[in-house]
Amino acid sequence: MKNRLEELRKARGVRQEELAAALEVSRQTIGSLENGRYNPSIVLAFKIARYFGLTIEEIFIYD
Amino acid sequence: MKNRLEELRKARGVRQEELAAALEVSRQTIGSLENGRYNPSIVLAFKIARYFGLTIEEIFIYD
DNA sequence: TGCGTATGTAAAGTTAACTTTCCAATTCAC
DNA sequence: GTGAATTGGAAAGTTAACTTTACATACGCA
Numbered sequence: 001m002k003n004r005l006e007e008l009r010k011a012r013g014v015r016q017e018e019l020a021a022a023l024e025v026s027r028q029t030i031g032s033l034e035n036g037r038y039n040p041s042i043v044l045a046f047k048i049a050r051y052f053g054l055t056i057e058e059i060f061i062y063d
Numbered sequence: 064m065k066n067r068l069e070e071l072r073k074a075r076g077v078r079q080e081e082l083a084a085a086l087e088v089s090r091q092t093i094g095s096l097e098n099g100r101y102n103p104s105i106v107l108a109f110k111i112a113r114y115f116g117l118t119i120e121e122i123f124i125y126d
Numbered sequence: 127t128g129c130g131t132a133t134g135t136a137a138a139g140t141t142a143a144c145t146t147t148c149c150a151a152t153t154c155a156c
Numbered sequence: 157g158t159g160a161a162t163t164g165g166a167a168a169g170t171t172a173a174c175t176t177t178a179c180a181t182a183c184g185c186a
Binding site: 001039040041042043045046049050055056057060062 | 064102103104105106108109113118119120123125
């Protein structure tokens with residue numbers, strides 16, 4: 001599972017900490033997702049998609 | 064998180080056990096998802112979406 | 127150079143998404 | 157109605173997605 005989180009976050013000029021607060025998760029969770037240490041839960045994936053105004057499939061790439 | 068799993072599965076005339084095998088999870092996992100005992104991981108959600116030829120958003124409803 | 131800000135990541139703990147096993151409850155064909 | 161197939165769901169165990177804490181690294185900028 002790859003994702004476009006870092007790319008999308010930077011495109012919006014938002015810090016990991018800001019994104020984390022908006023999504024109600026820890027900064028470490030954002031970092032871990034961006035660096036591929038683990039996958040989001042489906043609930044978090046929905047929150048992320050909603051935050052960026054995209055679909056889950058547009059952000060997370062499952063091969 | 065609601066989902067249309069049971070509806071979609073029955074529409075295809077497939078048993079829980081068959082769907083479970085196709086998705087490489089246990090039958091109990093399918094039953095638990097259908098009856099709302101827990102949410103799928105994002106990986107399983109992708110597998111389910113792919114199986115039914117739909118997007119995650121078309122199957123799982125996050126309010 | 128040195129400081130403030132942002133990020134990387136490890137350790138240890140909690141919780142929820144799974145597993146296997148088991149049995150009870152439906153449903154369906156005959 | 158009986159028996160077989162299907163589903164519901166509990167119990168106990170494992171794993172991965174989180175948490176908090178802590179510290180190290182990198183990167184402007186005065």
